[in-house]
Each structure stands twice: as structure tokens, then as C-alpha cells.
Amino acid sequence: MTTTERPSFPAFTTDDYRARMARVARDAGEAGLAGLVVTPGPDLVWLTGYRPTAITERLTMLVLRPDADPALLVPVLERPDVERAEGAAAVAVRDWADGTDPYRAAADLLAGSGTWGVSDSAWALHLLGLQRELPHTAYRALTDAMPMMRAVKDDAEVARLAAAGAAADAAYEQVLRLPFAGRRETEVAADLAALLRRFGHEQVDFTVVGSGPNGANPHHEAGDRVIRTGDAVVLDFGGLLHGYGSDTTRTVSVGEPSAEVLAVHQVVQQAQQAAFEAVRPGVTCQEIDRVARRVITDMGHGPDFIHRTGHGIGVTTHEPPYMVEGETQPLVPGMCFSIEPGIYLSGRFGVRIEDIVVVTDDGGRRLNSTDHGLAVVS
Numbered sequence: 264m265t266t267t268e269r270p271s272f273p274a275f276t277t278d279d280y281r282a283r284m285a286r287v288a289r290d291a292g293e294a295g296l297a298g299l300v301v302t303p304g305p306d307l308v309w310l311t312g313y314r315p316t317a318i319t320e321r322l323t324m325l326v327l328r329p330d331a332d333p334a335l336l337v338p339v340l341e342r343p344d345v346e347r348a349e350g351a352a353a354v355a356v357r358d359w360a361d362g363t364d365p366y367r368a369a370a371d372l373l374a375g376s377g378t379w380g381v382s383d384s385a386w387a388l389h390l391l392g393l394q395r396e397l398p399h400t401a402y403r404a405l406t407d408a409m410p411m412m413r414a415v416k417d418d419a420e421v422a423r424l425a426a427a428g429a430a431a432d433a434a435y436e437q438v439l440r441l442p443f444a445g446r447r448e449t450e451v452a453a454d455l456a457a458l459l460r461r462f463g464h465e466q467v468d469f470t471v472v473g474s475g476p477n478g479a480n481p482h483h484e485a486g487d488r489v490i491r492t493g494d495a496v497v498l499d500f501g502g503l504l505h506g507y508g509s510d511t512t513r514t515v516s517v518g519e520p521s522a523e524v525l526a527v528h529q530v531v532q533q534a535q536q537a538a539f540e541a542v543r544p545g546v547t548c549q550e551i552d553r554v555a556r557r558v559i560t561d562m563g564h565g566p567d568f569i570h571r572t573g574h575g576i577g578v579t580t581h582e583p584p585y586m587v588e589g590e591t592q593p594l595v596p597g598m599c600f601s602i603e604p605g606i607y608l609s610g611r612f613g614v615r616i617e618d619i620v621v622v623t624d625d626g627g628r629r630l631n632s633t634d635h636g637l638a639v640v641s
Contacts, residue, residue: 269463270426272419272505275312279419280350283310284333287412292329294409297377297400300393301325304384305579306405308506309413311335312349322365322389325354326372334372336365366392375399380408410583414575415597420507421621424576424599427464427509428619428630431501434458435513435633443517443640444492448472452485455500464502464509468580471499471512478514478613481570481605492518495528495612496640497605501580508580510601511631512617515638527564527606528614528637534558534604535616535635538572538586542602542620542627548590555604564606573601576619598622599630 287310291299301307302324308314313335315323321338332355337345339358345351359368369392373379376399381390383404390402405412416424437458443451452470459467473483474490478497490496494517501510514531516524538555552572559568573586576599584592586600603617618631 270429270505272423272426274349275419277350277352280311281353284327284350284353287409288327288329288333290409290412291327291380294380295378296380296403296408297374298326298328298331299380299405299409300373300382300385300402301327301405302382302385302389304382305577305582306382306412309578310350311354313345313351314348315341316344320386320388321361322359322369322392324369324389326369328374336369336372338365364396366396369393370396373397373400377401378403380405406583411592413577413582414584415595416577416599416621417597420577421597421599423505423507424509424619424621425630427501427504427507428511429632430462430464430504431459431509431511432631432633433462434500435498435511437461438498439515439638439640441640443474443490443494443496443515445489447487447489448474448477448485449487451490451496451498455498459500459502459509464504467500467502468508469500469502471497473497473499473613474517475612476610479607479609479611481607481613481615490517493521495520495524495614497613497615499615499617503578503580506578508576508578510576510580510617510619511633512603512605512615513633513635513638514614514616515640517640519639520637524612524614525637527608527612530559530562530564531604531606531614531616532635535602535618538602538604539618539620539627539629542594542622543625544594544596544622546594548584548586548592548594548600549588551586551594551602552588552590555602559604559606567606567608568604569607570605572604573620575600594622596622596624 571587605615
């Protein structure tokens with residue numbers, strides 16, 4: 264991929280958004296909910312194509328009910344923005360004006376009782392306002408009430424995720440050509456961010472650069488540590504391209520690696536491969552975690568694998584389903600998630616390898632293709 268090869272995709276259509284809202288409203292009813300209250304965030308973007316230009320204290324909410332047409336309540340001053348959204352024609356837009364009670368307007372869209380699913384990111388201010396106006400209603404977070412709402416991607420979504428993965432791979436291949444030794448972690452992180460944008464990302468969500476002992480912190484924020492020859496460096500980076508996420512991790516060695524770094528890297532590589540080979544429809548999410556964890560535990564590093572094996576990805580870089588003990592959700596074709604086992608030796612170094620995987624009819628397909636071996640950089 265070159266700097267000019269940003270993939271293009273047709274926009275999602277009104278029918279796409281209408282079908283999503285209809286399916287989700289139906290699923291809400293089957294889950295025993297009166298409906299859903301969706302506030303600004305990834306769920307609203309996925310369901311309607313509408314992303315407010317700024318998140319303010321003014322109430323914005325999509326109401327989905329199995330017994331009514333979808334309705335989107337917005338501040339009147341933001342109505343023109345809503346009507347330009349890709350999915351605007353699929354939903355009835357209602358507005359409220361400053362000086363009026365938005366919760367009274369919202370109450371007209373909700374049934375007066377029952378349990379409603381509500382966006383995880385809903386402001387407490389708005390939830391309390393709804394409860395005050397509708398005292399006989401109750402609310403459950405969407406991640407709890409309908410965790411698989413966005414989990415199964417259609418072909419168009421998988422194509423966008425694949426393009427995001429390819430762009431992240433291109434960024435990784437380029438960063439390997441740059442010097443590491445003698446530079447600060449923040450400088451390499453800036454290189455990664457620039458490369459993600461160069462290869463098409465409109466948004467960079469994270470660029471973890473964990474060198475030497477900092478690599479033992481899985482979510483280390485790049486700092487002023489100067490990278491040294493002999494360091495293992497964990498590179499974990501991603502963001503959004505055409506609205507869909509990338510997230511990949513590779514571990515590199517600055518100069519020739521020590522025997523210990525090589526050995527640990529081989530264990531992580533084996534665990535990542537074993538977990539990938541376990542992917543197929545019907546296998547539970549927790550089984551993917553168990554397979555990776557078993558390899559690492561059998562090699563004596565069980566206590567050093569300190570996080571779940573993976574997470575879903577879509578219009579956000581972290582979303583359900585989660586590859587973690589206790590998650591009994593079976594895998595379904597179209598689910599997309601990371602597989603990212605790691606070993607972290609406190610005060611010394613860490614190793615992690617991560618790919619995004621999509622479940623197919625008979626197994627899994629990686630959406631990252633860069634080499635899993637321990638690359639040596641200068």
C-alpha cells in the first residue's frame with residue numbers, strides 16, 4: 264500500500280441503517296426490554312450515521328422500540344446536522360428548544376414503564392432526568408443488556424476492518440525501517456501516528472511504545488525513556504479508517520535479542536497461533552482465552568499473562584465480545600476480535616503479539632498479515 268492507495272467504499276445506505284434499527288429493536292424486545300435509549304457515541308453512529316459535531320449537555324437520544332418506528336430526539340439547533348447524516352431518512356427526527364424541558368419531550372417517545380437498555384456512555388444527568396420524568400421505568404447498560412448488538416459484522420463492515428488492518432500493517436512495515444536506539448518512546452509513537460494517517464486513518468486512538476522495562480506494562484503510555492540497544496519494544500497501535508478500527512501489536516528487538524527475549528517471544532507466538540487455530544463457529548469466547556493461556560502456563564509463565572486474550576472491534580477499537588474466562592458466548596461467523604496474548608516480566612521487558620481475526624463459516628481469518636517473528640531494528 265502506498266500513500267495514495269487509500270481504499271474507498273460506498274457509503275452505507277438508508278436501507279442499511281433502517282435494517283440495523285429494525286433488527287436491534289426486534290432483538291431488544293426478545294431480550295425483554297421495552298426498547299433502547301441510544302445517546303451520542305459509537306452505537307448512535309452505527310445505527311444512524313449521525314455523529315454530533317460536539318458532545319454537549321443538551322440531550323440527544325435515539326429511541327428504538329419493537330412496537331414503534333425509530334425516533335431521534337435532538338436539540339433544534341443541531342437538527343440541520345442530523346438531517347445531513349447518512350441514515351437520517353430512516354428515522355423520524357424530533358427536536359426540542361432551549362428553555363423547554365427535554366425530558367418531557369423524551370417521555371413522549373418512551374413507554375411510561377418497563378426496562379430500557381441505555382448506552383453505556385449516557386450522561387448521568389440525562390439518565391436521572393429520564394428517571395425523574397418517568398419514575399416507573401428502569402434502565403440497563405447496553406453492554407449488559409445486549410452485548411452482542413454490534414458484534415456480528417456484515418461483509419461491508421468486514422471489508423472496512425480488513426482495510427484498516429492492512430493500513431496498520433503498512434505502518435508497521437515502515438516503522439521497522441526507522442531508527443529506534445537513542446530516540447525517545449514518544450518520538451517512535453509520533454512516527455507510528457503519522458504513518459497510520461499516511462496510510463489512510465482519519466483517527467489515531469493509541470500508539471503504545473513500551474521499551475525495555477516499560478514493555479512489562481501492557482498499556483504503557485509512551486514517555487521520555489530513551490530506547491537502548493538490547494531493548495525489547497512492544498508496539499501496539501490502531502485507530503479508525505472509514506469509521507472502522509485497526510489494532511495490532513508486534514514486539515521488536517533493538518539489535519540482536521537476548522536468548523531470554525527470544526524464548527519468551529516464541530512462547531507468545533505459539534500461544535497466539537494456538538488461539539487462532541481454535542477459532543471456529545460454536546467455540547465459546549472463553550475457550551480462545553483458555554487455549555492461549557494454557558500454552559503460556561505450560562511454559563511456566565502463567566502469572567505473567569495478566570490480561571484477557573482479546574476484545575471485539577468495529578466502529579470502536581474495543582467492544583464486545585471479549586475473549587476472557589467466564590464469557591460463554593459462542594463464536595458466530597462475522598464476529599471480529601483481537602487475539603493478543605502476552606508475557607510481562609516486571610522491571611525487565613514484555614512481549615505481546617496481536618492480530619484482528621474474523622470468524623468464518625469454518626474457522627477464522629486474520630486481518631493482519633505482518634510477520635509474527637521477532638523483528639530486529641536499529
